[in-house]
Amino acid sequence: MAETMVKLQGICKRFGSLEVLKGVDLEVGRGEVVCILGPSGSGKSTFLRCINLLEPPEDGEIFIEGNDICKGPGSGTGEQSWELNYVRQRVGIVFQQFNLFPHKTALENVTLAQERVLGRSKQEARAKATELLERVGLGDKLDQYPERLSGGQQQRVAIARALAMDPHVMLFDEVTSALDPELVKEVLDTMRELAEEGMTMIVVTHEIGFAREVADRVVFMDAGVIVEEGPPSQVLENPQQERTKQFLGLVLDR
Amino acid sequence: MSEFFNQYFDFHVMGEHFWEVLEAFLQNLVIFAVAAALALIWGLALALLRQLPGKKLLPIRFITVAYIDLFRAIPILIIILLISGGVPFLSFIPQSIRIPHWFGKPDPFWYGVAALVIVYGAFTAEVYRAGIEAVPGGQMEAARSLGMNHWQAMRHVIVPQALTLIPAPMLNEMISLLKDTTLISVIAFSEAVLVSREVLSERLNSSAMILTAFFFVIIILPLARVVDRLIARNQGKIARGSHIEVA
Numbered sequence: 443m444a445e446t447m448v449k450l451q452g453i454c455k456r457f458g459s460l461e462v463l464k465g466v467d468l469e470v471g472r473g474e475v476v477c478i479l480g481p482s483g484s485g486k487s488t489f490l491r492c493i494n495l496l497e498p499p500e501d502g503e504i505f506i507e508g509n510d511i512c513k514g515p516g517s518g519t520g521e522q523s524w525e526l527n528y529v530r531q532r533v534g535i536v537f538q539q540f541n542l543f544p545h546k547t548a549l550e551n552v553t554l555a556q557e558r559v560l561g562r563s564k565q566e567a568r569a570k571a572t573e574l575l576e577r578v579g580l581g582d583k584l585d586q587y588p589e590r591l592s593g594g595q596q597q598r599v600a601i602a603r604a605l606a607m608d609p610h611v612m613l614f615d616e617v618t619s620a621l622d623p624e625l626v627k628e629v630l631d632t633m634r635e636l637a638e639e640g641m642t643m644i645v646v647t648h649e650i651g652f653a654r655e656v657a658d659r660v661v662f663m664d665a666g667v668i669v670e671e672g673p674p675s676q677v678l679e680n681p682q683q684e685r686t687k688q689f690l691g692l693v694l695d696r
Numbered sequence: 697m698s699e700f701f702n703q704y705f706d707f708h709v710m711g712e713h714f715w716e717v718l719e720a721f722l723q724n725l726v727i728f729a730v731a732a733a734l735a736l737i738w739g740l741a742l743a744l745l746r747q748l749p750g751k752k753l754l755p756i757r758f759i760t761v762a763y764i765d766l767f768r769a770i771p772i773l774i775i776i777l778l779i780s781g782g783v784p785f786l787s788f789i790p791q792s793i794r795i796p797h798w799f800g801k802p803d804p805f806w807y808g809v810a811a812l813v814i815v816y817g818a819f820t821a822e823v824y825r826a827g828i829e830a831v832p833g834g835q836m837e838a839a840r841s842l843g844m845n846h847w848q849a850m851r852h853v854i855v856p857q858a859l860t861l862i863p864a865p866m867l868n869e870m871i872s873l874l875k876d877t878t879l880i881s882v883i884a885f886s887e888a889v890l891v892s893r894e895v896l897s898e899r900l901n902s903s904a905m906i907l908t909a910f911f912f913v914i915i916i917l918p919l920a921r922v923v924d925r926l927i928a929r930n931q932g933k934i935a936r937g938s939h940i941e942v943a
Contacts, residue, residue, distance in 0.1 A: 494841060496837055496840070497847065527805075529844040530840070530841060534841070535841045537834060537838065538928060539832075539834050541832075541835060541838035542838075543835065543838070543853055543857075544857065545856050545857055545860070547853070550922055554842075554853075555839075555842035555843055555844055558844060558848050558852060559843040559844055559848070560843075562700065600838075603842065604841075604842070605788065606845060607842060671928070672718055685724035
């Protein structure tokens with residue numbers, strides 16, 4: 443495997459008495475595309491959100507580009523720890539519900555954090571945003587507010603917004619689940635291009651077709667643990683575990 | 697019936713005291729303008745303090761909540777009397793502050809403004825809070841994921857959206873504030889109610905007070921219609937699932 447970008451060890455997370463993650467390990471190499479599949483409530487979204495500390499894990503270790511972000515100096519997962527900035531400068535995330543800033547235009551959505559966090563000038567940020575929005579096929583929507591954009595367009599703006607921060611890793615949290623079926627393709631195409639350009643991607647998805655075609659590796663999660671993982675040809679076509687077979691049977695037989 | 701009419705609607709009395717009452721009413725408007733501006737700022741500060749994240753800042757949140765609860769519970773009249781009847785005697789405070797005559801206004805004016813800001817800061821803080829909490833949680837997550845810190849996220853993402861949600865309830869608070877400026881009459885500041893009472897005791901006639909009431913109605917009725925319109929607009933916005941930009 444290529445150089446390790448993200449390494450997670452023994453990630454545990456609970457919400458009250460509910461144990462959502464029961465010690466999950468995952469290693470992702472540079473440029474690798476990993477798709478995480480699993481039924482609702484399997485903990486796959488929570489796991490993804492642990493990686494950029496939106497849901498700080500209770501136990502376990504997270505290494506991003508070799509740096510331990512949970513146990514370093516100023517450790518802990520509190521607001522004040524340095525890991526938060528380190529992580530969020532390197533890890534981008536795209537959400538199921540887009541979460542675009544509704545009071546800002548598409549362009550402003552993409553420039554805001556560039557200017558405020560990275561300290562780029564207005565012109566720099568604008569140039570970068572324009573380039574990215576053109577790349578996701580929205581060069582003609584720069585000055586539109588999110589409410590005027592379709593779900594697919596909004597999600598592509600959200601991808602551009604995350605890419606504008608020059609992330610080394612991109613997380614995708616069921617980014618097509620809130621979309622009308624005919625809008626799913628445009629978002630998946632954008633992600634496919636990103637994968638082809640060598641972006642390291644961790645993708646929580648229900649799109650088996652996308653996983654089969656784009657993923658280097660598929661991870662199947664259930665009940666807070668990884669049940670099975672491997673290349674898509676193996677996990678999707680010839681699953682070994684009963685639970686995986688059952689899930690894929692239900693999904694593919696639709 | 698004509699006795700009733702003469703007691704309350706003696707146009708002769710109204711005419712004679714019209715300018716005097718109007719001038720005093722303008723003082724109510726000045727108190728309102730100063731107190732409203734300060735209360736809107738103070739309330740936002742309180743609301744932001746209340747939203748501070750993390751365990752370390754719990755004491756600040758606690759104090760803020762205690763302040764808001766306390767000053768929403770105590771009648772403003774008591775606050776006015778506590779300030780005007782106490783602050784002037786606190787000799788550790790410099791005289792220019794404990795007996796203020798800033799901008800040519802007498803000390804009761806400033807005691808009144810202080811009381812209104814203290815109390816309405818608490819009320820407006822709750823309105824801001826409602827707005828802030830109505831912004832979907834995903835907005836803060838998105839902002840923080842892009843590397844913004846809590847304050848940047850509040851300033852650029854959360855508060856601008858919150859402000860578009862609250863004009864109607866905020867205007868209601870402002871209407872109350874305008875009416876409560878009359879409470880300053882109890883500490884001998886010459887605003888409309890005090891002047892009307894003087895007329896009342898001098899002429900044993902209530903028409904000047906009715907005139908004062910009329911002035912308030914003239915100002916507030918249109919505001920009430922604005923509130924209605926804002927609520928209707930907001931419901932439209934919610935139905936469309938979107939927000940209107942704030943400048």
